[in-house]
Amino acid sequence: MIRLVLFDIDGTLIRSGGAGVRAFKEAFASVFNSTQATEGVSFSGRTDHALLRECLTHIDTVMTTENVTRFFDAYTTLLQELLEVVPGEICPGVEDWISSLKTLPHQPEIGLLTGNVRRGAELKLTRYGLWQHFYFGGYGDDHEDRNRIAATAFDRGAKHLNTVLRGDEVLVIGDTPHDITCGRAIQAKVLAVATGAHSMEELTPHRADWLVHDLLRISPAEICL
Numbered sequence: 001m002i003r004l005v006l007f008d009i010d011g012t013l014i015r016s017g018g019a020g021v022r023a024f025k026e027a028f029a030s031v032f033n034s035t036q037a038t039e040g041v042s043f044s045g046r047t048d049h050a051l052l053r054e055c056l057t058h059i060d061t062v063m064t065t066e067n068v069t070r071f072f073d074a075y076t077t078l079l080q081e082l083l084e085v086v087p088g089e090i091c092p093g094v095e096d097w098i099s100s101l102k103t104l105p106h107q108p109e110i111g112l113l114t115g116n117v118r119r120g121a122e123l124k125l126t127r128y129g130l131w132q133h134f135y136f137g138g139y140g141d142d143h144e145d146r147n148r149i150a151a152t153a154f155d156r157g158a159k160h161l162n163t164v165l166r167g168d169e170v171l172v173i174g175d176t177p178h179d180i181t182c183g184r185a186i187q188a189k190v191l192a193v194a195t196g197a198h199s200m201e202e203l204t205p206h207r208a209d210w211l212v213h214d215l216l217r218i219s220p221a222e223i224c225l
């Protein structure tokens, strides 16, 4: 039985219409004065801190605490502005999925497992009216490595449930191979959805426990009971 469900954000709960990537690139350009460093970088499924480190490497700049603070202050300011003007959406089936989880006989806890820094996660989900569902999670400012963010989300979930939790009692839902890998890292079950940057064909070789076009195609009861 699933007792904890951990959701990825981008491409899984919402599509921000590119607001996240645009905010990242514009913040980097304004803080570090380089538009080149973010070109050609693969954003999908990555953690915010890993992305920042990669871009800083391109301009031979050290990732100091001061640089991290300056960047994420600029990023979250821009993100909030862009989320208001860039058209995005909630991914298909998400709201019904969350409502259905809350009506299961043994209602699982729900949390986040995301590469977004916590403030970025809050801004994105607040914009689409989903933030109030999530009381805890693992975020991009907990660790640079997504597998370690998964371990943090797992520990916080166990604390929230006030129990010892087994990996196979946890469900990770995400849209990239990175989500599947980090779910495996905590021995969780993984539901992959093709609502983000990756198609069904691209996700198939990564062997999630379930792979669906979107959350309309499977119910929480089919997985969690």
Ligand SMILES: [Mg+2]
Pocket (backbone or CB within 6 Å): 008, 009, 010, 011, 012, 044, 045, 174, 175, 176, 196
């Ligand atoms: Mg994602």
